[in-house]
Amino acid sequence: MEKKYVVGVDLGGTKIYTALVNLDGQIIEEITIKTEAEKGEKVVLDNILKTIDKVLENVDRKEVKAIGIGSPGPLDIEKGLIVYTPNLPFKNFELVKPIKERYNIPTYLDNDANVATLSEFMFGAGKGSKNMVYVTVSTGVGGGAILNGNIYRGSTANALEIGHITVMKGGPRCGCGNTGCVEALASGTAIMKRAKEALDSKVETSLRNYDNVTAKEVFIEAERGDKVSKEILNDALSYLGIGIANIANSFDPDKIIIGGGVSEAGKIVFDKIDEEMQRRCLTTIYNHCKVEKALLGGKAGVLGAAALAILESK
């Protein structure tokens, strides 16, 4: 029977989002339920199976090519398990085998960064590229790469630690323990910290009009002309741009796709990245490499899991 579909499972800390997807990336059926991570691995697995059962209700299982799962990690992709999760109570949680056996359908697992990268590559802003880097900038900074049409994982499955590239020797301390990482200078968290430092000082800023200041308020007030907010963003986005220029000079990709909350701020972010890339990239690389906003937003996880299923079952 012709294989027309794949199933994508986006396993998150709070929600499981599962969809039946056709080979063009269109969602045919979808369901979102609570993960109930606090109830332990058995309940979570049962919940995943429930969602897959549900999206398969109206199709012949023989039409399903593969199942893909995107999960927080670190993972052991070969063994198909979640080694552990910093914020969830999983340890050596075997996922692939029970799913594969229940449905008798090939099943693949990868981490959320790789899966989001794949989703933009196959169905989003990266479509048609051969070499593509995905960078997500939200509370942290992370990413993934497609090189010559395949996920590039590196030797310990940790490639594309973009957030921990050093762009300022002796810069602010990063959560990872090091100083001057992109994440410590340009993430949403970093922007918020710079804003709090400003509020703790004597400087005049319209950020004082808020009870609680996050990166979002800094973008709003910069847009309204607040000098301090503009300074904070100018600095942060300049370091983000340096990190991205370094990635471009290293990977020489067709496209760099930027996702995550900070990318939602739009023009100010992309203008600054472009300025730093133009200054810092080899001209040939700069002229070729397009920087674009990620297209898939909240569907990146589930469509990426579907993309993983398509790519790995080829």
Next chain:
Amino acid sequence: MEKKYVVGVDLGGTKIYTALVNLDGQIIEEITIKTEAEKGEKVVLDNILKTIDKVLENVDRKEVKAIGIGSPGPLDIEKGLIVYTPNLPFKNFELVKPIKERYNIPTYLDNDANVATLSEFMFGAGKGSKNMVYVTVSTGVGGGAILNGNIYRGSTANALEIGHITVMKGGPRCGCGNTGCVEALASGTAIMKRAKEALDSKVETSLRNYDNVTAKEVFIEAERGDKVSKEILNDALSYLGIGIANIANSFDPDKIIIGGGVSEAGKIVFDKIDEEMQRRCLTTIYNHCKVEKALLGGKAGVLGAAALAILESK
């Protein structure tokens, strides 16, 4: 007839170094002659053919699997030509076709950075790795990468522009026009410039005992305890280490191989790289990734061209 050999041609600005090499990377016959680049492309091609004739004298051509050529670039690898060379009078110099036709042996061309990378991967310090980055530090800083066992070229054949990764915003001007590149802070040329700046100042340093100071004298005097020389190297090698740590966090390789004149200084270079990597790399990446000195020195070009011939004719 069993294919036992390949030919490697290292085309340089002053010399052509050609060898008959067996599939284990052992040189069977070799010859070096002058390039005579100033006499133009026809003479250079004739010279290359002469060297190939010579190394093939005592073998049956049917035993030769392929011919590889390493050349300065930029090249058009598909068309088999040298597009131009900044320091040599070549323009759209067609190399592959006449060689292939004369010997009726498959012939491949690649640039010197990729070829040196391949040589260490197949016959040198990178043997046995799957993902490997090669960094050369001499007057400039350059490199190449083997990912999943193949040369990674990027989308415009400019990947691994390691020398032009920004490691100091607002740092010294680089030859490329940008500021704060690894090359502007850590190349042999950069070390020499920092030494000249010291000599132009009032600082006390034993570097004043030389008529002409290059990076070499800075290494010698640092070893002898000169404070200024030690400071210069500490700074330069620290920025080199940051660049290499950034490459490690990006590519997550099995090995990073360091070649070029600066690497010859040995322990002081590798200790500083290790210090920065330990500080700046993800722990898993740091624990896995070995940093080693290139092994092939002056034979990297010719053996790399041979390695190219072996790899591409597979």
